[in-house]
Amino acid sequence: MAPQVTILVTGGAGSIGNHTVLQLLNEGFRVHIIDNLDNSVAEAVDWVRSLAGPERSRNLHFYVGDLRNKKDLEKVFSQARFDAVIHFAGLKVVCESVAKPGLYYENNLIGTINLYEFMGKYGCKKMVFSSSVTVYGQPAKIPCVEDFALEAMNPYGRTKEKIARDIQKSDPEWRIILLRYFNPVGARESGLIGEDPKGIPNNLMPYIQQVAIGRLPVLSVYGVDYPTRDGSAIRDYIHVMDLAEGHIAALRKLFSTDKIGCVAYNLGTGSGTSVFEMVAAFEKASGKSKIWYRGDVQRPVELG
Numbered sequence: 166m167a168p169q170v171t172i173l174v175t176g177g178a179g180s181i182g183n184h185t186v187l188q189l190l191n192e193g194f195r196v197h198i199i200d201n202l203d204n205s206v207a208e209a210v211d212w213v214r215s216l217a218g219p220e221r222s223r224n225l226h227f228y229v230g231d232l233r234n235k236k237d238l239e240k241v242f243s244q245a246r247f248d249a250v251i252h253f254a255g256l257k258v259v260c261e262s263v264a265k266p267g268l269y270y271e272n273n274l275i276g277t278i279n280l281y282e283f284m285g286k287y288g289c290k291k292m293v294f295s296s297s298v299t300v301y302g303q304p305a306k307i308p309c310v311e312d313f314a315l316e317a318m319n320p321y322g323r324t325k326e327k328i329a330r331d332i333q334k335s336d337p338e339w340r341i342i343l344l345r346y347f348n349p350v351g352a353r354e355s356g357l358i359g360e361d362p363k364g365i366p367n368n369l370m371p372y373i374q375q376v377a378i379g380r381l382p383v384l385s386v387y388g389v390d391y392p393t394r395d396g397s398a399i400r401d402y403i404h405v406m407d408l409a410e411g412h413i414a415a416l417r418k419l420f421s422t423d424k425i426g427c428v429a430y431n432l433g434t435g436s437g438t439s440v441f442e443m444v445a446a447f448e449k450a451s452g453k454s455k456i457w458y459r460g461d462v463q464r465p466v467e468l469g
Contacts, residue, residue: 176253232276347433
């Protein structure tokens with residue numbers, strides 16, 4: 166890969182985005198971010214600059230803009246020639262997508278369609294796309310592998326991937342890598358950047374964290390009779406730094422392999438962690454104590 170490759174990162178002010186942006190800067194890439202700050206804050210980009218240091222942060226440019234607004238995209242694409250795009254931008258809450266499908270189709274699909282349009286217009290046909298294992302629906306067996314049938318069961322999952330495949334099929338010059346995440350958690354060791362969602366978190370780890378600092382009063386654990394080792398639900402959690410490394414690896418593959426087409430890779434660990442195990446691990450790492458309230462339906466867990 167040629168030195169000083171320039172990458173556009175959509176949604177780069179979000180948790181996974183800013184970890185990836187920092188890693189890109191540390192590895193010598195030029196990075197431009199576009200983010201509408203719908204579920205992120207501009208200060209996150211400032212922290213990335215601080216962690217990268219003055220020399221590397223000169224290679225970072227940030228635009229507040231929305232992919233649904235073609236004027237915002239025109240402004241960004243007219244500022245620099247991009248060698249590839251890492252596409253994080255989009256709404257991502259499964260239950261919200263069921264309640265507000267129009268919002269998800271309008272945001273995720275229109276924004277992505279516009280992005281492909283401007284990439285094609287400006288001759289940038291390499292993309293790493295932030296996807297999700299929700300595209301598999303409820304597979305008949307686990308672990309999930311990439312050749313499983315795609316049977317998304319919610320609007321969020323249905324806003325992923327199909328456009329990418331059609332775009333690449335229509336024009337073989339496109340190289341697109343789809344990264345299907347399991348459950349991202351964690352932050353860099355400094356703790357200066359990480360997941361801090363607006364409103365009530367929809368994921369377990371940030372919810373535990375907010376209970377631990379008193380922002381939320383209690384963690385309610387629903388479902389204690391699953392056929393698992395402790396009765397609570399099990400998920401495959403992958404650390405955000407590993408996800409960032411996965412994006413860098415995918416990016417390098419875009420530049421080193423000619424005939425990629427449109428290909429998908431799962432990003433997970435292959436092993437699961439239960440809700441109670443996650444709480445216990447957080448307690449051990451943070452030194453916070455817990456109080457268990459047992460019940461037939463739920464076990465609220467209070468961290469104090």
